[in-house]
Amino acid sequence: MPIAKTLTIAGSDSSGGAGIQADLKTFQELETFGMSAITAITAQNTLGVHGVYPQSTEAIEAQLDAVLSDIGADGVKTGMLFSAEIIELVAKKVKEYQLKNIVVDPVMIAKGGATLLQQEAIDALKEKLLPVATVITPNLPEAQAILELEKEITNIEEMEEVAKALYELGPEYILLKGGHLTEGPALDLLYDGKEMTKYHVERIDTKHTHGTGCTFAAAIAAELAKGAEIKEAVQVAKDFITAAISDSIQLGSGIGPTNHHAYQRSKRK
Numbered sequence: 001m002p003i004a005k006t007l008t009i010a011g012s013d014s015s016g017g018a019g020i021q022a023d024l025k026t027f028q029e030l031e032t033f034g035m036s037a038i039t040a041i042t043a044q045n046t047l048g049v050h051g052v053y054p055q056s057t058e059a060i061e062a063q064l065d066a067v068l069s070d071i072g073a074d075g076v077k078t079g080m081l082f083s084a085e086i087i088e089l090v091a092k093k094v095k096e097y098q099l100k101n102i103v104v105d106p107v108m109i110a111k112g113g114a115t116l117l118q119q120e121a122i123d124a125l126k127e128k129l130l131p132v133a134t135v136i137t138p139n140l141p142e143a144q145a146i147l148e149l150e151k152e153i154t155n156i157e158e159m160e161e162v163a164k165a166l167y168e169l170g171p172e173y174i175l176l177k178g179g180h181l182t183e184g185p186a187l188d189l190l191y192d193g194k195e196m197t198k199y200h201v202e203r204i205d206t207k208h209t210h211g212t213g214c215t216f217a218a219a220i221a222a223e224l225a226k227g228a229e230i231k232e233a234v235q236v237a238k239d240f241i242t243a244a245i246s247d248s249i250q251l252g253s254g255i256g257p258t259n260h261h262a263y264q265r266s267k268r269k
């Protein structure tokens with residue numbers, strides 16, 4: 001069988017734990033052929049984001065056209081898109097190349113607080129990209145920003161309401177991540193317009209969670225690209241990220257990365 005082709009459209013993380021680097025590692029670990037279009041270069045380490053250098057829309061469009069006009073993609077993950085202009089370009093390319101299996105991780109703010117999406121780009125995200133997404137994977141603060149909610153989301157009942165409201169914006173599925181709930185298990189919610197499916201695991205006691213969101217979304221894209229149904233794809237992604245966090249790596253003196261190889265190693269045991 002030919003190998004499934006996966007494309008990440010995201011920012012580069014020089015420290016290797018998040019962004020393009022996390023996505024490519026995840027694509028490889030899940031046995032797909034990973035490709036990339038870099039939207040921005042970040043100078044980043046475990047202590048935070050030290051610089052953001054967005055690429056021109058011309059450079060991003062050239063990367064997308066080069067890959068998609070020749071090789072194509074069976075699954076796409078979007079991460080840091082930074083500006084309304086870049087979001088509009090990506091939405092245009094999704095339509096132009098009739099891309100399928102689009103996982104939109106609406107990255108807004110890095111764990112250290114740096115802005116990875118301009119505030120004024122949230123409207124473009126809502127109007128242009130969410131309607132063409134197969135699945136979106138917001139964390140709770142991102143969901144709050146998209147829906148312009150004043151109050152924080154603090155429990156599962158509120159998460160269910162929020163998933164329903166996000167569904168109205170047009171994605172085929174909503175995967176709302178509850179990693180930011182302060183208590184209880186690391187619970188995520190999948191909503192398909194009818195049914196809520198819950199994925200929960202014991203919260204792992206570690207601060208080394210740099211890149212968890214990117215890795216999780218990339219794993220969903222890889223599984224969808226290989227032909228998995230959404231529930232199955234999310235289950236593999238959940239197992240993948242749980243293994244990666246359980247075996248997270250203490251590098252640098254801040255928030256270290258997860259171990260992208262942990263899932264495959266645990267399967268071999």
Ligand SMILES: Nc1ncnc2c1ncn2[C@@H]1O[C@H](COP(=O)(O)OP(=O)(O)OP(=O)(O)O)[C@@H](O)[C@H]1O
Pocket residue numbers: 018107110111138139140177178179180186187188201202203204205206209210211212213214216238241242245
């Ligand atoms: N301490 C933890 N233990 C177990 N699972 C976790 C933990 N923290 C996060 N997760 C899981 O990791 C996945 C990513 O969720 P999270 O909410 O951390 O994403 P995020 O905030 O978007 O990450 P990022 O900061 O990289 O963008 C989810 O499935 C979440 O439940």
Ligand SMILES: Cc1ncc(CO)c(N)n1
Pocket residue numbers: 010011012013018019020042044079080107109110111116210211212213214
């Ligand atoms: C480039 C990049 N994308 C996404 C995130 C969010 O984890 C990050 N820290 N850096």
